Amino acid sequence: MATDDVQFRIRLNPSLKRKLEGIAAAEGRSLNAEIARRLESSISDFRYTKKEEWVEQLSSLGMWIQETDTQIERLANILTDIAVDKEQSELLKPLIITKMASLQRDRERLFEESLHIKSKINNTVD
Structure with missing residues (x-):
């Protein structure tokens, strides 16, 4: 252990620890080295999403919702x-109704995602 390293206790699910x-x-x-490597990797890959990116995603979702409608x-x-x-x-009605139901599910999913992004926008610092 390097002299500037600090010890940090953590609780793990026994199954996760075994894995x-x-x-x-x-x-x-070592287990410690593996956990440290994974934490460092997750942090180096992490990137804050800027508010403008969330707004752009929300706009795209809005267009998808309109197209679905x-x-x-x-x-x-x-x-x-x-x-x-x-x-x-009799031939087409069941097919059309099935497609409409599928589109409605897609629309609901898009709407839920838009709500999620709106909350991200409201909680993101400029």
Whole structure:
């Protein structure tokens, strides 16, 4: 241990500790060295996301939500149009409804993501 290193106690789930011990042994490192290497790696790879990037992502999500709404509306119009032809309606209606449900799930996921990003924007320092 280098003279400027500090000791730090940590609690680990026994299963996680066993996994780390196995990896450390396979890599020829001590458990401490393996944990320190992993922490250093995660920190060096970490990058703060700037507020402008969150705003850009939110804008993109907004466009995806609008496009999804447009597709749902088009499918609703098709359902109305094919209602006059019973045979065509019986064939296409289940497919269109399934697609609309899928699009609605996508829209809900996009909306949830936009709420998450809005909270990031509100909690990000300029």
